Every structure is written in C-alpha cells, then in structure tokens.
Amino acid sequence: MPRLYRVRYMPYEIVELSSDRILFRDHRYLVTSWDPIHPRNDIKSGISCIFLDEGWKINAMKDAQGNITWYCDIVDVRYDAEEDALYFHDLLVDVVLRKGARLEVLDLDELAEAYEQGLVTKEQLLLALKRCNKLLQKIYTTDVPSWITVMITNYTHKGGIML
Template sequence: MLKRKYGDRSEWKRVLKREYIQSFLNTEEFKGYVSLLHIEKVKDPLSVNYDGKKVCIADDGYIWLQHFPIEEHYSLTTMFDPQGNIVQWYVDICLQCGIENNVPWMDDLFLDIVILPTGEIIEKDADEIDEALSKGIIDKLQYKMAWKEANKLYKLISNNEFDLMKFSKNHKEILLKKVNQ
C-alpha cells in the first residue's frame, strides 16, 4: 500500500504549533493545490545530512510550501528558513495527487529528488522504490512510471527548466497574503 501524504501534515508530531493555509491556483504556469505550513514551534529541529553537509529543514519559524499539480506524477515542497531563504526544494515522485476532506494529498512512490540552492541535485531513495517493487507494494508499471518521471524532472532541473521551482517565492507570498486578510 502506498503512503498517502497530506499537505497539512497533521500527523507530524514534531510540530507543536502551526499555521496552515491552502489554495487552488489555476494560472498559466501552474494548475493545482498549493499548501503552506508555517511551523511556529517544533519539539526538536529536523536536519538532514547530504554528503557531510548538515541542512536544517524544519525548526521554529520555517515555512513548507507544497505544490500538488493536477495530472502530474510529482509534488514539490519548498522549505524556507525564518528569514525567507530557500533551504531546499524536495520533489516527491508520486502516483497521483488529489484532495480529500478539502486537504490536498499525494500517493508517494518512494523516489525523491532534492535540489539545494547551490544547484546541487540529489537523487534519494532508489533503494526504497526497488524494495517496494520486490515486496509487491508497487507493480512494474508504477516502478517504470516513477523512474520515467524522475528522469524527466532530473533533466528539467539540470537544464534549469523546471519552472515550478521559480514560482515558489511568489506562491508563498500569495498564500501569506490570504493568512493576513
């Protein structure tokens, strides 16, 4: 069974105090749901390690902006520090995105791509998708589709043509204005 991840991250126990808003955008550059999680207070900061470089991705004051594009096989999360700097972009390859009880979700296909502000691109969890296939959690068609999507996105990112990344700051501001209304 695929893991369904929701935009409000309500199951995330690390976050003690949060503010959440979402919106449906239908523009020339993007069609789908966008969620904004303002992490006001955490139990413990969350850091990840990329080739010996420690990167904090969740702490007091961080914002996670997640895009759930309609009819695509990925979701993009942009993580901002309290000063508004992008810490990383995180692409989840997924079977599909949808909405349930007015909260956007995606069905995770295990394979991920991380893009750091330096331009470094990190492929993640190839071992997890291989294991999911061997255990029958996903089938060969889903496996091939996930790799096809990841390779397409990797090429776009490498060529600076994954335009959704460029809209992260603008979409964050659109949602923050809704919070302040």
C-alpha cells in the same frame, strides 16, 4: 475545501494533511503552505506546489536560519470526487536541491525494495522512474528553482508568498 492525504508505502501510512493551507487549486496545480506535522529542527515551514498531471510535489522548505531546500517528491495523485479528497501516493523517489550543493536523487533503493516486497506495482515503479526522469530533464534544461518560484508567485495571492 478538499481534504488532502499523504500515502506512504514504507512504512505504510495514510496521514491527513489537515493543517496544510490551500493557497491555490485548479485542474493542473495545487499550492499549499504548511508547518511540519511533527516539530523538527531542520524544517520550520514550507510551501508546496503539486503538479497534478506531472506527479511532482515540489516543496520549498525553510529551516530556522532561513535557508531553503527544494525537496521534490515523485507522487501518484488520485482524486476522490465523492469525498473531494486528493491522495498523494509517495512513490519513494526524491530529488533534492540545496543551495551550494549538487543535485541529489534519493531512495531509488527503497523503490526497488518496495517493488520486491509487493508494496508497489510494476506500473507504479515505472511511473516513478519516468516521472523522476522528466523532472530531472526539466531541472537540467531550465533555470531552477526560478521557474518554480515564478509559478508559485503567479498562482498565489497578489505579491506572492514569503516563507
């Protein structure tokens, strides 16, 4: 079973996602279910699909009332074959979809600040912007989140997953 890590730049930290449950893994996707690392009132549980080639970590987060928020992290995925470990480098930019609300793109200012402070490279800055743009184009031209729901259902156990 691979080990999973989240790498943040602001503040810098590496956290092992040891409680994440891997539901599916192949060369293109990783699907996990999880509970928040630290107890939170706004997030009860979640399921994530990491598009390994695209650099998108699409999270369906459920709150205590059953409301789902789609929170999309832009990431740089690195695999260490020797350790069988996946490192998800959070490139700071996030896209959020809430029912009944308009789409939000968050933390572009943090990406700029991280670049100015030398925490991310020029290549990572450009990668984050390109990956975010590609995700936004997918959202604008597709029925979202149904394409994510179908993908998660198709790549998990028979009958899909209930959050």
